[in-house]
Amino acid sequence: MSENELLKPDAIESDDDDTVCLGESFFIDNNYELATFTFGSHVLHLLCLQSASTDFDLTGQLVWPGARLLNQYISNNVELLQGSSALELGSGVGVTGILCSRFCHKVVLTDHNDEVLKILNKNIELHKSSEDSNSCAALSAEKLEWGNSDQLDHILQKHPEGFDLILGADICFQQNSVPPLFDTVKQLLCLQGKERCRFILAYVSRSKMMDVMVTKEAIVHGLQINEVEGSRSVISNLEGVIYEITL
Numbered sequence: 118m119s120e121n122e123l124l125k126p127d128a129i130e131s132d133d134d135d136t137v138c139l140g141e142s143f144f145i146d147n148n149y150e151l152a153t154f155t156f157g158s159h160v161l162h163l164l165c166l167q168s169a170s171t172d173f174d175l176t177g178q179l180v181w182p183g184a185r186l187l188n189q190y191i192s193n194n195v196e197l198l199q200g201s202s203a204l205e206l207g208s209g210v211g212v213t214g215i216l217c218s219r220f221c222h223k224v225v226l227t228d229h230n231d232e233v234l235k236i237l238n239k240n241i242e243l244h245k246s247s248e249d250s251n252s253c254a255a256l257s258a259e260k261l262e263w264g265n266s267d268q269l270d271h272i273l274q275k276h277p278e279g280f281d282l283i284l285g286a287d288i289c290f291q292q293n294s295v296p297p298l299f300d301t302v303k304q305l306l307c308l309q310g311k312e313r314c315r316f317i318l319a320y321v322s323r324s325k326m327m328d329v330m331v332t333k334e335a336i337v338h339g340l341q342i343n344e345v346e347g348s349r350s351v352i353s354n355l356e357g358v359i360y361e362i363t364l
């Protein structure tokens with residue numbers, strides 16, 4: 118086998134010629150479809166999938182129930198965002214951050230997955246060029262893996278004034294990523310001059326263990342976690358709730 122064949126990303130044959138290892142791109146479904154989402158009087162058109170692979174954490178290729186919950190909450194409470202700056206964690210295709218751009222003056226959408234960042238950037242461009250964008254915000258995407266201080270510092274160098282709001286929809290689903298998620302949240306909430314910064318988390322319950330872990334990690338990180346009154350609801354047959362997390 119030539120060197121070029123060895124470097125083929127989708128099918129790599131091992132030395133003994135028996136095993137064929139499949140590269141990550143073999144599993145990637147890029148057949149995005151344009152979908153319409155309505156939240157109150159706000160309509161968004163975004164590219165997304167209807168199902169996703171969890172093998173390489175491509176969960177961000179579609180819109181999750183937590184995003185529907187958070188976007189409904191946002192569309193009913195736009196005064197919370199008006200004129201503020203927001204950073205979203207685990208943005209996926211961007212349905213929450215893009216909705217926020219209708220009310221905020223700046224929104225930075227983030228994700229750790231390069232494939233997800235590609236579709237996120239496409240959706241941002243699509244939104245900017247659409248007739249119904251109505252956007253007043255500067256909208257951008259950045260790579261951010263929770264707990265990665267270098268990546269966060271890079272974002273903060275570009276936005277030294279920090280953010281008024283941190284947002285997260287359906288981002289607590291893997292136990293090992295919850296502590297680094299709260300490390301990043303704490304770092305953002307502690308930024309100088311942003312005493313009133315809040316983390317608004319749309320949490321969808323899929324296991325009792327995760328329910329306990331989210332509250333525990335907030336407390337371990339010295340944060341206050343409060344359920345937003347009236348936000349507990351059933352979404353896609355699961356129980357969801359909005360938490361407001363502060364220093």
Ligand SMILES: C[S@@+](CC[C@H](N)C(=O)[O-])C[C@H]1O[C@@H](n2cnc3c(N)ncnc32)[C@H](O)[C@@H]1O
Nearest residue numbers: 176177180181184207208209229262263286287
């Ligand atoms: C379940 S999806 C939710 C996507 C979107 N917020 C929604 O509700 O539709 C979780 C998102 O978090 C991202 N994510 C998972 N683990 C992460 C990590 N350790 N650091 C940064 N992003 C992560 C995934 O790439 C994905 O986009």
